[in-house]
Amino acid sequence: MVWADAHADFNTPQSSASGFFPGMSLxxxxxxxxRQLWASLGGRPPIPEELVVLAGVRSLxxxxxxxxxxxxxxxxxxxxNGRPDGDLAAALDELASHADQVYLHIDxxxxxxxxxxxxxxxxxxxxxxxxxxQDLIRAVAARLPIAAATIATYTPxxxxxxxxxxxxxxxxxxxxxxxxxx
Numbered sequence: 001m002v003w004a005d006a007h008a009d010f011n012t013p014q015s016s017a018s019g020f021f022p023g024m025s026l027x028x029x030x031x032x033x034x035r036q037l038w039a040s041l042g043g044r045p046p047i048p049e050e051l052v053v054l055a056g057v058r059s060l061x062x063x064x065x066x067x068x069x070x071x072x073x074x075x076x077x078x079x080x081n082g083r084p085d086g087d088l089a090a091a092l093d094e095l096a097s098h099a100d101q102v103y104l105h106i107d108x109x110x111x112x113x114x115x116x117x118x119x120x121x122x123x124x125x126x127x128x129x130x131x132x133x134q135d136l137i138r139a140v141a142a143r144l145p146i147a148a149a150t151i152a153t154y155t156p157x158x159x160x161x162x163x164x165x166x167x168x169x170x171x172x173x174x175x176x177x178x179x180x181x182x
Contacts, residue, residue, distance in 0.1 A: 001029070001047050001051060001052045001053070001102060001103045001104075001105065002052075002053045002055065002092070002095070002102055002103070002104050002105070002136075002140050003026055003052060003053065003054045003055070003105045003107075004055045004056045004104070004105065004106045004107065004110040004128070004133065004136060005026075005054070005056055005057060005105070005107040005109065005110050006056060006057065006058055006059050006079075006107065006109040006110055006121070006124040006127055007023065007057065007059050007060070007061075007107070007109065007121070007124075008026060008054060008057050008060055008065055008069050008076075009022065009023055009024065009025045009026040009027065009107075010024075010026050010027045010030075010032075010060075010065050010068055010069050010072070010074075011023045011024050011027060011062075011064070011065045011068075012024060012027050012032050012033040012068075013033055014033075014064075015062065015064035015065055015068060016062075016065075017061065017062045022120075022152075022153075026052070026054070026074075027068075029046060029047050030046050030047050030048070030049050030052065030072075030074070031045075031046025031047075032068075048073070049072045049073035049074045050073040050074075050075075050098065051095060051098060051099055052074045052075065052095075053074075053075045053077065053088075053091045053092060053095050054069075054074050054075065054076045054077065055077045055079070055084070055088060055091075055110070055136060056077075056078075056079045056110035056127055056128050057069075057076060057077075057078050057079065058078055058079045058080065058124055058126055058127065059124045075091035075094060075095065077091050079110075079126060079127055079128060080126060081126050082112060082126050082127070082128075082129065082132075088136070088139065089139065092139055092140060092143050093143065095143070095144070096143035096144050099144060100144070100145075101144055101145045101146070101147040102140055102143075102144040102145070102146055102147060103146075103147060103148050103149070103150075104137070104140060104146050104148070104149040104150070104175075105149070105150050105152065106133070106149065106150065106151050106152065106171060107119075107152045107153050108151065108152065108153045108154050108155075108164050108167075108168065109121055109123065109124060109127070109153060110127055110128050110133065111127050111128050111129070111130070111133065111164070111167060112125060112126060112127040112128060112129060113125060113127070115127070115128070115129055115130050115163065115164075115167055116130075116159075116163055116164035116167045116168075117158055117159060117160075117163055117164060118154055118155050118156060118157075118158045118159025118160075118162075118163065118164030118165065119153050119154070119155055119158060119164065120153040120155050120158075121153070130167050130170060133167070133171060134170070134171070134174055137171065137174050137175065137178070138174075141178040145182050146175065146178055146179070146182075149175050151168050151171060151172070154168060
């Protein structure tokens with residue numbers, strides 16, 4: 001699984017300051033919380049942490065989430081000042097050595113707010129440009145077939161000039177190109 005997001009979404013009900021369920025989604029799919037809910041969605045086991053690449057993360061809250069993530073086996077490639085602060089290619093290579101396909105989660109807040117301001121959360125500066133997101137998708141697709149993808153948290157009310165919508169359409173077109181080649 002490749003998870004592109006400004007936030008780790010790795011809180012649990014015990015670590016979350018707000019109880020905001022979407023902030024627990026990666027923790028849920030990796031088996032750290034809401035196990036009964038996860039089991040009800042097809043009965044599959046949680047995704048092992050070592051099969052997750054988290055790219056674009058730059059806002060962890062509260063400190064408990066940062067500690068949880070640091071203690072996990074998730075391959076984290078933070079983003080700082082609009083650039084990866086880690087070896088994304090190596091993380092994707094490691095994932096590809098253990099998987100035969102990938103689920104790609106793209107949260108619109110992974111983008112820099114100048115690229116895609118139409119998000120649910122408070123925008124977090126320093127994220128991916130559209131070109132960087134396209135490069136990420138190409139890098140994933142070069143290593144593994146993309147079995148499924150999600151584009152999350154588009155909020156039209158915050159996308160006054162349709163920048164996020166335009167970026168999402170470009171991403172959908174790129175995903176469709178890769179699907180057609182598979």
